[in-house]
Amino acid sequence: MEHTYNGMPANELTNVAWRKSRRSNSQGNCxxxxxxxxxxxxVRNSRFPNGPALIYTRDEMRALVLGVKDGEFDGLLV
Structure with missing residues (x-):
């Protein structure tokens, strides 16, 4: 696989399967x-699939998901 880096064009990530949340809406906000x-x-913006991709380590994603589950970011939704 090619070298990955934050901000690389998402379309340069070949042989990966992009997944979208079931909570995504028809306005493309996902x-x-x-x-x-x-x-x-x-991670990429579904409205701009060829735009930049943010690349995270498994540990960084684990920390984010656990923080979301614990409600640490709920204040951003109000």
Whole structure:
């Protein structure tokens, strides 16, 4: 696989399967995630699938998901 880096064009990530949340809406307000061969996770804006991808390590994604589950970011939704 090619070298991955934050901000790389998402369409340069080949052989990955992008997944969208079931909570995504018809207005396109959603993000998509793809597991990378090295165990990392790529994130992109579904409205701009060829735009930049943010690349996170497995530990970074774990910290984010656990923080969301614990309600640490609920204040951002009000």
């Amino acid at each position: 993000v998509e995630l793809a597991e990378l061969p090295d165990g990392g996770v790529a």
